[in-house]
Amino acid sequence: MSMKEWINLNPKTWKLYESVKEDLKEPFKKIEEIEEYNSAKVMHAFWASKISEMHFNSTTGYGYDDIGRDAIENVYKEIFKTESALVRNQFISGSHALAKTLFGLLRPGDLLLSITGLPYDTLHEVIGIKENESSLKSFGIHYDQIELIADDFNYSKIAQYLEKNKVKLIALQRSRGYSTRKSLSIDKVAKVIKVIKEKSPDTIVMVDNCYCEFVSKLEPSEVGADVVVGSLIKNLGGGIASNGGYVVGKKKYVDLIAEALTLPGEGREVGPSLGANKSFLQGIFFAPSVVASALKTNYLASALLTKLGFTTDPHFDEDRVDIVLTMTFNNPEDLCSFCEGVQTGSPIDSFVKPIPVDMPGYDDQVIMAAGAFTQGSSIELSCDGPLREPYIAYLQGGLTYNTAKLGILKAVNKIIEKRENNE
Numbered sequence: 001m002s003m004k005e006w007i008n009l010n011p012k013t014w015k016l017y018e019s020v021k022e023d024l025k026e027p028f029k030k031i032e033e034i035e036e037y038n039s040a041k042v043m044h045a046f047w048a049s050k051i052s053e054m055h056f057n058s059t060t061g062y063g064y065d066d067i068g069r070d071a072i073e074n075v076y077k078e079i080f081k082t083e084s085a086l087v088r089n090q091f092i093s094g095s096h097a098l099a100k101t102l103f104g105l106l107r108p109g110d111l112l113l114s115i116t117g118l119p120y121d122t123l124h125e126v127i128g129i130k131e132n133e134s135s136l137k138s139f140g141i142h143y144d145q146i147e148l149i150a151d152d153f154n155y156s157k158i159a160q161y162l163e164k165n166k167v168k169l170i171a172l173q174r175s176r177g178y179s180t181r182k183s184l185s186i187d188k189v190a191k192v193i194k195v196i197k198e199k200s201p202d203t204i205v206m207v208d209n210c211y212c213e214f215v216s217k218l219e220p221s222e223v224g225a226d227v228v229v230g231s232l233i234k235n236l237g238g239g240i241a242s243n244g245g246y247v248v249g250k251k252k253y254v255d256l257i258a259e260a261l262t263l264p265g266e267g268r269e270v271g272p273s274l275g276a277n278k279s280f281l282q283g284i285f286f287a288p289s290v291v292a293s294a295l296k297t298n299y300l301a302s303a304l305l306t307k308l309g310f311t312t313d314p315h316f317d318e319d320r321v322d323i324v325l326t327m328t329f330n331n332p333e334d335l336c337s338f339c340e341g342v343q344t345g346s347p348i349d350s351f352v353k354p355i356p357v358d359m360p361g362y363d364d365q366v367i368m369a370a371g372a373f374t375q376g377s378s379i380e381l382s383c384d385g386p387l388r389e390p391y392i393a394y395l396q397g398g399l400t401y402n403t404a405k406l407g408i409l410k411a412v413n414k415i416i417e418k419r420e421n422n423e
């Protein structure tokens, strides 16, 4: 059987795919160049950390003397070029790692400032933007935010603000989350950190790096960030880690975060790895290649949808900062068709039809497609969007390009067939 027969596409979909192949060559070359660089970076970290089979062993109970866990943290230190790292399965997710970072570093009376406008949804109750009895606000920690302007930092307003206020910690989120702004390139991050450090060298700069790891050659800690935080069910888990989060940065800060994660006095010395060490090591080992696959999948979807008359953000020919693609469908039918198609082309639960449902915290129904090995893993091909104007969906992930491609082709096929049936 031919590939065409295996995947059973409408001839129009196949033709469309053939028509974009040439356009993909140039962006793929760029992606592969970054993948090559980051693969060398990871291998260097493995060599420098002298990783061996004994590091796959793990601890139970308190988790004292977990040499595998310590070696993994050394690998992360090497990759991010930081003094310290905390890479733990006791972090439930990226959101939890971000929450622990804020609770670890902020004290009553301190001021937290976001310079990328409203932070990611899961942080609203953590900070107290949305009321919660256990928020930072409930402990007397103040919060303020400065909006982005023209998809960039408001450099002058940030500088003025730092002249007038004593800011303990600046939070900076690179990926757009569920907003429609642009994600922030490493060059812009470098520029704003320089502005901050000139005005207020003691202010801690914390970067939410979710979805951005290994998309570029440099990470925020290499351009002056004090603390960098992310999720292991995204880029750096490589689709292998079953949960977890990481925090890397200056030792004095990472130590404080460890005390908040476990308990004061024990900090980073405890935390059993419970069998996760090998998967964390394999995850980071695969991560540069998995991120490259997710980026190729992103470009393919962008190319096909653009030809069908939809808009994507980033546009096809824009450089990527993260692995997320925003797709505007302008009608609920195409949005749902696309999600159904992604589900049909997933390795797990391909026979399930996603339907829009009510979700806590959302005013509109949301449709989600994800046929993943790990629950909620968004480094695996996944797609979701709320059913409201202008019918936007977010696409991310793809563990291998050649499998994720099938999800995208099936998604586009659903839209094409629906159009044909309506003719």
Ligand SMILES: *Cc1c(COP(=O)(O)O)cnc(C)c1O
Binding pocket: 093, 094, 095, 096, 120, 122, 173, 174, 175, 176, 177, 208, 210, 211, 231, 232, 233, 234
């Ligand atoms: C996904 C994400 C988070 C949270 O990570 P989880 O592992 O899903 O909790 C935080 N910030 C941004 C920008 C994200 O994209």
